Amino acid sequence: MAIAKKRDGAKQKAAPKQQAAPQRAAKKRAVPKQAAKQQAGPKPAQTKKPTAKKASKKRPVPNKPAPNKAAPKKAALKKAAPKKAAPKQAAPKQAAPKQAAPSSKQTAPKQYEDGPTQLLPAPDRLTGHVVDWNDGGAIHGIGVLDDLALHYAPHEVLLLGLLGVEPSATDGSAFGVALTWISACHVGAAPTHAAVLARVSGAPTSGIVGTAALVAAREAEHVLTKHQSLLDWLDAPTSRFAAWEQRGPCWRQRLVDASGLDLPALDVARDEVSAALVVFHALGLRSEAQLTGAWTWARMIGSLAESLAVQGLDMRTYPLRLPHYDYVEGGLDDDTAPAGRPEP
Secondary structure, eight states: OHHHHHHHHHHHHHHHHHHHHHHHHHHHTOOOHHHHHHHHOSOOOOOOOOOOOOOOOOOOOTTOOOOOTTHHHHHHHHHHSOOOOOOOOOOOOOOOOOOOOOOSSOSSOOSSOOOTTTTSOOOSSOOOSSEEOSTTOEETTEEIIIIIHHHOOHHHHHHHHHHSSOOOHHHHHHHHHHHHHTOOOOTTSHHHHHHHHHHHTTOOHHHHHHHHHHHHHHHHHHHHHHTHHHHHHHHOOOSOOOSOSOOOTHHHHHHHHHHSOOOGGGGGOOSHHHHHHHHHHHHTOOSHHHHHHHHHHHHHHHHHHHHTTSOSSOGGGSOTTSSOOOOOTTOOOTTTSOSOOOOO
């Protein structure tokens, strides 16, 4: 029995030696890697096993509320039942003013409301009383082209327009003489002085003519007021005229020599102004409007001739001390006003 146990033990010990030998031999017979790969052939494709991804932990963003998971459900409900959008209202337009329907009595729609003046009875058209514009024109029924332009002088046409009666040759000549007497409106007279001042100040020609006419008409008012006693005496020459003692008998003879008209009333005339007023009165110019028109027409001759002869826009030719002006602060008193100023 003891021997048997040794044999068994020897067998058990020898066994591992036999198994270790082939392992050593395998190591000696190792084939290079490239040759082994060629002998082994391609490797079968290996399927990768799915690996579970680890959930990345997001850091919470500070000061931001957590997203509401219920919001998509509400949006889904809104999409399921969309509401009708309210129609857009256009910007309010200004309503056009309502026009009243035309009645049978109203012929044309009124654009403006009538004022107090339009409520008064008035004609629909202007009415001409003196001048006719048909067939070349006519003044008081006398043709301009066929008669007045051929047989009348401009001053005779003026007398026709002021009187409304065709003047005789003698009356027309006497009227022209009287107009010429007062036509010498020198630069010291108000109409010419104003026209010259407008000229050197750079006024246009229309302004110069308008200034001369306006001032001449105002001058006529002054002359008529100054000679009112003469005009009253000419209306009723029953007594001797005693408004002034100075006489000028030459005026009567001048008119006779120039026109052939003899007027005894010219014996009381003292200058060309009073002599012209006597002639105007004798020819029938009695109203203020007629006398002012004749005076202004005559004074325009000298005023325009003198003012248009001056160089325009040249204040160096105008005397700035005519008269001399004293500039005083606070106005003028009677004690400080200089004496001896010339009368304008």
